Amino acid sequence: MIRSVLVANRGEIARRVFRTCRDLGIETVAVHSDADAEAPFVRDADRAVALAGNAPADTYLRGDLVIEAARAAGADAIHPGYGFLSENADFARDVAAAGLTWIGPTPESIEAMGSKIRAKELMADAGVPILSVDPAVLLEEGANPDALLERHGPLLVKASAGGGGRGMRVVEDPADLAAELTAAAAEAASAFGDETVFVEPYLPTARHVEVQVMADVHGTTWVVGDRDCSIQRRHQKVVEEAPAPNLSEPVRRTLHEAARAAAEAVGYVGAGTVEFLVADGHLDGGRVHFLEMNTRLQVEHPVTEAVTGLDLVALQIAVAEGRALEGEPPAPVGHAVEVRLYAEDPATDWTPQTGTVRSFDIDGARFTGPEGPGLRIDSGVEPGSEVSVHYDAMLAKVVALGTDRPTALRRLDGALRRARVTGVTTNIDLLRAIVSDEEFVAERVHTALLGERLEAWTVPVHDDAAVRRYALAAALASARAATAAAPVLGRIPTAFRNVPSQPRTRTFRHGDAEVEVSYAAAGRALVSDAVEGVDVVDATPDTVRLSVGSVMETYDVRVGDDAVDVSGPHGTLSWEPVPDFVDPADVVAEGSLLAPMPASVATVAVKQGQDVVAGQTVVVLEAMKMQHTITAPSDGVVRELAVTAGAQVESGAVLAVIDLGDEGTAEGETP
Structure with missing residues (x-):
């Protein structure tokens, strides 16, 4: 029986595994880089071992150091999470050779599915439908790219050993094929140490649907439902949901049968995901094509847990202990949708953001069932956390569960609207735009939808009048805060002037926009005509209430040294005070x-x-x-x-x- 688990990972997935370990009474061990020394996941663990350095190659990818850390901390098992060493067969072997329990599939299964080319060959032999073009055809002397593209349409060049969109190129012009093969091979060699690439027909409007499997050492394989992951950018998932909506039952049955066949073909043990492209999935004749099998826990596993009530990490641990899966997995109940909250700016070509998280407040709790609370937050950060340049930009996953899809989407949008995440720019407005988009709501999803709708999804969500109200709230709260902090003149009314000929003015910057607002003293109250039709009801350093016609709006404000964060009825905006004089x-x-x-x-x-x-x-x-x-x-x-x-x-x-x-x-x- 496992008594202590080291998680060979960081961030939200480490915290996620620790949570289940605590529920099971299992001790936990974290490993961390120098940059992560004060990260929340380190504090969540019972013990922590430092790995000197910051670069993944020096820390989280050093399997020898991770195993040494497990021995030093007395761990008897290692859970790899996802990414880093999670699909490294040699590391899995080394863990077992060190006398530790590996919480994952066998090294042989990892190797079989680690090469996408070999995986496709295995799946074809097992009767699983595949989508591929023989790469040897492209290398034959005299091969005709024009004929190839005429036969198959656009092509997708992919790295055999990779994932996450690296080593991947879309080829629409035959003249580009040779160059893109070379570029993809070079990127694959750099990212994964393997320059092998392959080619398959590119289906831009197909859906990305995956099936969760769980298998034990006694020969039982569970098919634990399906998920749709079609909303992607650069082949990286942004939104996932379970069950996959708008699939015909024949297509769903084909997916489940193919996933079971894939797992059994490699003697799979543990949690894994079989991924497919599905064309015309809502039709009985929808075409299903095997993409790859991920031999690990997926980022999006919470949506499956939400609709089944299972704890997939607990099942991973049970299987690693040699226990049998009993009966059949529960059928899904309700609908769950997950979005990935990133520190990035979608409006500026997804530029990653760094800095200190000033606030991180998203309504959320563990699920108690489809009726509620219906929100779950798996996060890697908290107020005060540093978002550095060294690692992935994902801050958290926000998951909503409802009795049906519309309920889940509404609950998710509400949670995102009320969220207060400041200090770094995030993709939260994009996520809100996606879950309320008419195409997405109508279940007309495919892998090219984000690219098609990106312009609409990245327009500012606040109109000019709303932005000015937020800026006014920032100015009023800042003025009150300055008065409260004044050591000598604190008893003088805010914005007081001996000769009140002009109001006070302040300028704030949000992104590239600068907004100037004005206000004045009226006794000890504050008044402003900076926004037409808006009156000041009251203002404190923390709260501002404005009357917009007959409607009252309340703004919660955090005034800092370099920024003012304002949360109101339309979400949260962060403002940078613009100095009157430039150095x-x-x-x-x-x-x-x-x-x-x-x-x-x-x-x-x-x-x-x-x-x-x-x-x-x-x-x-x-x-x-x-x-x-x-x-x-x-x-x-x-x-x-x-x-x-x-x-x-x-x-x-x-x-x-x-x-x-x-x-x-x-x-x-x-x-």
């Missing part, structure tokens, strides 16, 4: 290219004095596992290079200065 030292030279986020400099592609043309790469940054290209906005000359490869830069740091002549001031682009 000359803060003014950058004309033509400066600035870092859009803290990052490391991966490549400097130009030399000082070099001529550059518009769109030419100047610097490549790397942050949160993603690369970001800074390009010249127009033709010019590199007058100054301020960084070198390998350097660490902060947000707003000058990377280079381009002499643009008469073209104007440069701005970095991050395509």
